Each structure stands twice: as C-alpha cells, then as structure tokens.
Amino acid sequence: MRSFRYFLIIWLLFVNVSVVNAQESRNDSISQISSTLKIGDWIFRQGTAIDSLLVKQLGGGEFSHIGMIISVAPEVKIIHATTDDFENRPSQVLISTLDEFISPDLAQTYAIARPIFLTDEQKQQVADILQTKLGEKFVLASREKPHLYCTTLLYDAIIQVMPDFNVEWQHSDFALFYGNYLYPNAFAKYKDLIWIYKYPN
Known part of the structure; x- marks a missing residue:
C-alpha cells in the first residue's frame, strides 16, 4: 500500500x-x-471539443478551425466565426487575441500560414470586409443555403477582393452535414501559402 x-x-x-x-x-x-506575424495571415487550430473532431474527420487534414489575423499591434488579433470560444458570445463572428485563440482549452495544435497570392493592400481589404461581419450569427449550412462559419467567413471576404480565388468544397452526407461544405483543410492545402509556424513542431 x-x-x-x-x-x-x-x-x-x-x-x-x-x-x-x-x-x-x-x-x-x-x-x-x-513579432513575425502580419495582417492577412491565416491561423489554424485543431480544437478540443467533440464537434472539432467531427469537422477534422469529415474534412480531412490536421485542423478543424481557421481565422485570420486582422491586427498585430499593440497585440495580435484574430477574427473568426465560432460557436463556443466565449460563453458570453456564443455562435457568432468575434475577435480573439492570439493567446485566446490558441489557449490549451481550445487548441490541441495550431499553425499559421501566409497567403502569398494576396498583396498587403488586398489583405487589408479582406480584413476590413471581415470586420463588417463582427457579431453576425454563426450558421452551419451547406453551400446551397445561407451559411456563415469559419471557412465561409474567410472565403466570402477573399472572393470580394480576388474573385478567382478557388478552394475545394467537399460533399458530405453525414447526418446534419449534407451537401457541400468548406473545411479548413481546403485552405491548408492551398498552393500559394508559406507556413510560418506549427505547434507542436
């Protein structure tokens, strides 16, 4: 004993x-x-919740969530559409600090990539468009229906600046996920990216 x-x-x-x-x-x-981050960088994470695991399984790849950096000074801020990062702001487009976005409670892993197909001016334009969506309701629905979730928030803003931006939507027929959906993996495997950092390495 x-x-x-x-x-x-x-x-x-x-x-x-x-x-x-x-x-x-x-x-x-x-x-x-x-200190190396810039406005327009994409930040990915693999979440800790059960729905994050489901998204990863359906979409493939390493990640279940994506946001975009819209400010780097005086601190790094990320805009994204999420369901439960903050109890007092559920299911909406919100802004998180870097510390909040990659908190161990929310992120098992994370990574940051720089889209090099956009100029700095275009990235700022995308950031400005995204901020007009702040507070809008999170809507998980197929491409054929009104939707607003992490990937479509970013996609819809980018195509306003670069109409020929093209990422792969995937067809799903799993329970509530029926139709064409846009998963974080579509962004992670986009050709014109430079990977800035991955945790863990």
Missing part, C-alpha cells in the same frame, strides 16, 4: 511537471511568433 502511494505521488509530480513544461513551451512559441 505504501509503495502504491509513493508511485501515485511520483506519477502526479510527473504529470504536473509535464503540464507546466507544455504550457511553458506554448508560451515560448507565442512570444517567438508574435
């Missing part, structure tokens, strides 16, 4: 140290990348 207690104490210490080290690593990564 005593040996089991010793084992349990050692195991708990190991887990706590691992969690602290993981958090320190994540914090270090934030400080490393913040």
Whole structure:
C-alpha cells in the first residue's frame, strides 16, 4: 500500500511537471511568433471539443478551425466565426487575441500560414470586409443555403477582393452535414501559402 502511494505521488509530480513544461513551451512559441506575424495571415487550430473532431474527420487534414489575423499591434488579433470560444458570445463572428485563440482549452495544435497570392493592400481589404461581419450569427449550412462559419467567413471576404480565388468544397452526407461544405483543410492545402509556424513542431 505504501509503495502504491509513493508511485501515485511520483506519477502526479510527473504529470504536473509535464503540464507546466507544455504550457511553458506554448508560451515560448507565442512570444517567438508574435513579432513575425502580419495582417492577412491565416491561423489554424485543431480544437478540443467533440464537434472539432467531427469537422477534422469529415474534412480531412490536421485542423478543424481557421481565422485570420486582422491586427498585430499593440497585440495580435484574430477574427473568426465560432460557436463556443466565449460563453458570453456564443455562435457568432468575434475577435480573439492570439493567446485566446490558441489557449490549451481550445487548441490541441495550431499553425499559421501566409497567403502569398494576396498583396498587403488586398489583405487589408479582406480584413476590413471581415470586420463588417463582427457579431453576425454563426450558421452551419451547406453551400446551397445561407451559411456563415469559419471557412465561409474567410472565403466570402477573399472572393470580394480576388474573385478567382478557388478552394475545394467537399460533399458530405453525414447526418446534419449534407451537401457541400468548406473545411479548413481546403485552405491548408492551398498552393500559394508559406507556413510560418506549427505547434507542436
């Protein structure tokens, strides 16, 4: 019995140290990348919720969510459409800080990519369009119906600036997901990207 207690104490210490080290690593990564980011960069994450796992499975790839950086000073800010990042602002287009977007409670992994097919001026135009959507209701629906979710928020803004922007919509026939949907993987595999950072490496 005593040996089991010793084992349990050692195991708990190991887990706590691992969690602290993981958090320190994540914090270090934030400080490393913040100064390199630009308006227009895309930020992806694999979420922690069950619906995030479903999106990843249906869409393929590494990620379940995407947003765009709209400000880098005095802090990095990201606009995105989400359901439950903040309890007091459910199911809407909102702005998060970088720390909030990649919080361990919300993100298992994350990555940042720079779309090089847009000029800096075009990226600012996209950012301005996105901000007009702030507070609008999150609507998960197929392409054939009115919709507004993370990928379509970004897609609809980009095509206003670059009408020939083309990403792959996928057909789904799973329960509530029936029709053509746009998943984060379509953006992640777009040809004209430079990957700035991935966590974990």
